[in-house]
Structures are given as structure tokens and as C-alpha cells.
Amino acid sequence: MRYFLINKPFGTLSQFTRELPEHRTLADLYDFPAGVYPVGRLDRDSEGLLILTDDKRLNHRLLDPTYGHARTYWVQVEGDPSRDTLRALADGPPIRIKGKEHASLPVGVEVIAPALPPRDPPIRVRREIPDTWLALTLREGKNRQVRRMCAAVGCPVLRLVRYGIEDLTLDDLAGQQVREVSVDYLRPRLRL
Structure with a gap:
């Protein structure tokens, strides 16, 4: 079995x-072996930690909602959210998915100041409107959920980076864009 961590741009x-033809894919990042696929997805306009493997059991375990693995996202939002806004976000605001209302589970919310390199291309900047970085920790993974939740409380997302899955983080890449690791490396960090 093969296991890769990547920092998806x-x-x-x-x-x-x-x-x-103009799309960039994972094949542009590294010469991955046949049969290796991503565990979950990040939208084209999102960045951050992604696991690729040919281990079907690990894939199932991480994607099965009954296990509820924590995923932490660093999110740059437009504006300076109030305490009430942060509380509403933490409570898990209702969002619409495929035309149906979904009651989001509560999430961990923390205001942060991460040290990240600028995005290429850069985010849009509006001089008269501040922006704020939040760390959001979710235990569910609906389509574009972080973006939908932030929009529901009036905080449009400017940049979204998946920082971690359980105790596995972007720091585990040790500055590399792609890093092959062993299952023994992953087990304690993913709490398997």
C-alpha cells in the first residue's frame, strides 16, 4: 500500500x-503510481492537505461519516465577525445543499493569524473592508460546507485552506508539496 500527503494548490x-485542456490536476504535481486516488476532495478553488492512497480500507474509514474525523480549515473571510457571528457559526448554521436545508453540526471556531505564503493568484483585496482568518474544525463534510456556513452568517470566504485531518497537518509535509509516508506514520495522527 502507498500513502501520499500533498499540499494541493x-x-x-x-x-x-x-x-x-487548461485544467491542472494532481498528475501535474507528481508522478503518482497507478491505483492511487485522493481520499475525499478539495474544490478547485481550495488549497491544502489531501491524502492519496491505494488503501481502500483507509479511504472508507476516513470518508465514512459514522467515524466523524475532525477536519480543520483555515478560512480567510471578508469582514471582522462579531462574537454573535462567531457563535452562530460555531452553532452550525443551516445551509442549503441540492435545494434542501441541512442542519450543520456544531463546529470549533477560533480567530487565528496563520503564517501562509500569499496565494497565486492573489485574493481580491478591498482596502476599506478588513479580513479575518478563522480556524474551523468540522466533523462532517458536505459539499462546499465551509463556504456555505460562512456565507450563512454573512462572512464570504476569500481563501480556504485545509490545514488538518485529526492530528495530521500541513506541517507533516515538512515543507514539501508531496510527501510519501507509511501507514505507521498515519495511524496515530489519524487516530485509527
Whole structure:
């Protein structure tokens, strides 16, 4: 079995097949062996930690909602959210998914100041409107959930970076964009 950690850049699809000729895919990052696929996805406009493996058991375990693995996202939002706004976000605001209302589970919310390099291309900046970084920790993973939850409380997302899954973080890449690791390395960090 093979296990890879990657720091997926903005604008890259979480797949190996191009939908359009100009799309960047995981195949552009590294020469991954056949049969290795991402565990979950990050949207094209999201960045951060992604695990790739050919271990179907690990894939199932991490994606099965009954296990509720924590995922931490660093989110740059427009504005300076009030305590009430942060509380509403922590309570898990209702969001719409495929036309149906979904009651989000509560999430961990913390105001942070991460040391991240600028995004390429840069985010839009509006001089008269501040921005704030939040760390959000979720135990569910609906489609575009972080973006939908932030929008529901009036905080549009400018940049979204998946920082961690359980105790596995971007720091585990040791400054590399792609790093191969062993299952013994992953087990304690993913609490398997």
C-alpha cells in the first residue's frame, strides 16, 4: 500500500483527469503510481492537505461519516465577525445543499493569524473592508460546507485552506508539496 500527503494548490482539481485542456490536476504535481486516488476532495478553488492512497480500507474509514474525523480549515473571510457571528457559526448554521436545508453540526471556531505564503493568484483585496482568518474544525463534510456556513452568517470566504485531518497537518509535509509516508506514520495522527 502507498500513502501520499500533498499540499494541493489553488486551481488544481482533486483528480487525475482533465475536464478541460487548461485544467491542472494532481498528475501535474507528481508522478503518482497507478491505483492511487485522493481520499475525499478539495474544490478547485481550495488549497491544502489531501491524502492519496491505494488503501481502500483507509479511504472508507476516513470518508465514512459514522467515524466523524475532525477536519480543520483555515478560512480567510471578508469582514471582522462579531462574537454573535462567531457563535452562530460555531452553532452550525443551516445551509442549503441540492435545494434542501441541512442542519450543520456544531463546529470549533477560533480567530487565528496563520503564517501562509500569499496565494497565486492573489485574493481580491478591498482596502476599506478588513479580513479575518478563522480556524474551523468540522466533523462532517458536505459539499462546499465551509463556504456555505460562512456565507450563512454573512462572512464570504476569500481563501480556504485545509490545514488538518485529526492530528495530521500541513506541517507533516515538512515543507514539501508531496510527501510519501507509511501507514505507521498515519495511524496515530489519524487516530485509527
